[in-house]
Amino acid sequence: DAGVTQSPTHLIKTRGQQVTLRCSPKSGHDTVSWYQQALGQGPQFIFQYYEEEERQRGNFPDRFSGHQFPNYSSELNVNALLLGDSALYLCASSLDLLTSAGEQYFGPGTRLTVT
Amino acid sequence: AQSVTQPDIHITVSEGASLELRCNYSYGATPYLFWYVQSPGQGLQLLLKYFSGDTLVQGIKGFEAEFKRSQSSFNLRKPSVHWSDAAEYFCAVGALTGGGNKLTFGTGTQLKVEL
Numbered sequence: 001d002a003g004v005t006q007s008p009t010h011l012i013k014t015r016g017q018q019v020t021l022r023c024s025p026k027s028g029h030d031t032v033s034w035y036q037q038a039l040g041q042g043p044q045f046i047f048q049y050y051e052e053e054e055r056q057r058g059n060f061p062d063r064f065s066g067h068q069f070p071n072y073s074s075e076l077n078v079n080a081l082l083l084g085d086s087a088l089y090l091c092a093s094s095l096d097l098l099t100s101a102g103e104q105y106f107g108p109g110t111r112l113t114v115t
Numbered sequence: 116a117q118s119v120t121q122p123d124i125h126i127t128v129s130e131g132a133s134l135e136l137r138c139n140y141s142y143g144a145t146p147y148l149f150w151y152v153q154s155p156g157q158g159l160q161l162l163l164k165y166f167s168g169d170t171l172v173q174g175i176k177g178f179e180a181e182f183k184r185s186q187s188s189f190n191l192r193k194p195s196v197h198w199s200d201a202a203e204y205f206c207a208v209g210a211l212t213g214g215g216n217k218l219t220f221g222t223g224t225q226l227k228v229e230l
Contacts, residue, residue, distance in 0.1 A: 004158075033217065042119075042205050042220030043159070056215025090158055094216065104218060106151070106158040 002027055004093050004107035012113045013081050021076040021110045025093030031055075032074040033104060034066060035090040043090055049074055078112075086114045117142040117210045121221035128196050129229045136191040136224050138206030147209035148189040149218065150180055154202045162204075165189060176200070201228045 005024045013019050025032050031050045035043035045058035049068035068074045072093075078085055088111050092104035118141045128134055140146055147166055151159040163174025170182040180191045189206060203225050207218040 031216075035218075040222075042207075042222050043218070045217040045219065048215045048217060050215075056217055058217065092159075092218075103149075103161065103164055104216075105161065108158040111156075 004091055004105055006089075006091050006107040006110050008110060009108070010111045010113075012115060014115055015081055015083060017081050018077065018079045019081060019112060021078075021089050021091075021112070022073065023076070023091030023093075023107060024073045025091075026105050029093035029095055029105070030072050031094045032068055032072065033092045033094070034074070034076045035092065035106075036060070037088040037090055037109070039087070046076070081114045083114050086112060088112075117146070117208045117219045119206050119208050119219055119221035121204075121206055121224050123224045124222070125225045125227065127227040127229060130198050131195050134191075134193045134196045134200070134226070136204050136206075136226070138189045138191065138221060139187050140189060140206070140208045141187065142208050142210065146189075147211070147216075148180075148182060149207045149209065150174065150178070150189075150191050151205045151207060151220075152176075152202050153205065153223075159205065162191070196226075196228055198228045198230055201226055 007022045033048040034046040037043040046060050047057040048055050052068045063079045065077045088109045090109045091107045094104045120139045149164045150162040153159050162178050165182045203223045205220050205223045207220045
């Protein structure tokens with residue numbers, strides 16, 4: 001049973017550029033959440049997707065956007081990159097709330113470095 | 116809004132000694148509580164969870180946690196620590212609001228194990 005997978009593993013971008021990160025959820029999961037983890041901090045919730053729609057959003061600017069595809073995989077897009085966007089980006093998948101209570105499984109993350 | 120406090124940034128224990136990591140949460144309703152572990156450069160692995168029922172929950176790798184509503188705490192314990200337990204530990208509260216189930220994490224406790 002494949003767990004949550006993310007690509008790429010590492011990424012280096014320049015300020016002002018745009019980046020797309022990808023996530024495939026655990027088999028059978030239909031909900032995908034994205035988190036940003038800055039160095040030495042706990043993960044911070046960016047947003048959550050269910051049925052191809054953004055269901056909930058954290059305190060992140062509109063430069064952060066996402067998408068969920070019919071196969072439940074997801075992308076995180078960040079525009080106009082800032083140095084402060086350097087972080088580990090974690091994807092987590094879960095079952096819909098009707099069948100679970102929020103138990104989320106995390107992927108290994110994508111390490112984004114903005115120079 | 117929900118929040119999590121992990122008062123200990125670093126903890127050092129000797130191998131074979133007992134361990135307790137502290138977690139305090141703030142949430143208006145009955146919380147869903149989680150402990151995750153993160154090895155360097157890796158994603159988060161779920162150790163255990165509390166949804167309802169028995170306030171003492173058992174997890175993987177010999178860990179357990181006790182939910183104490185009166186103290187708003189969910190401390191993680193292990194009777195005998197192994198060197199491989201050295202990692203960062205995150206406590207999280209799940210908030211079922213706005214149709215979503217986002218996790219709010221503490222800042223983490225770094226565990227060092229002395230041989």
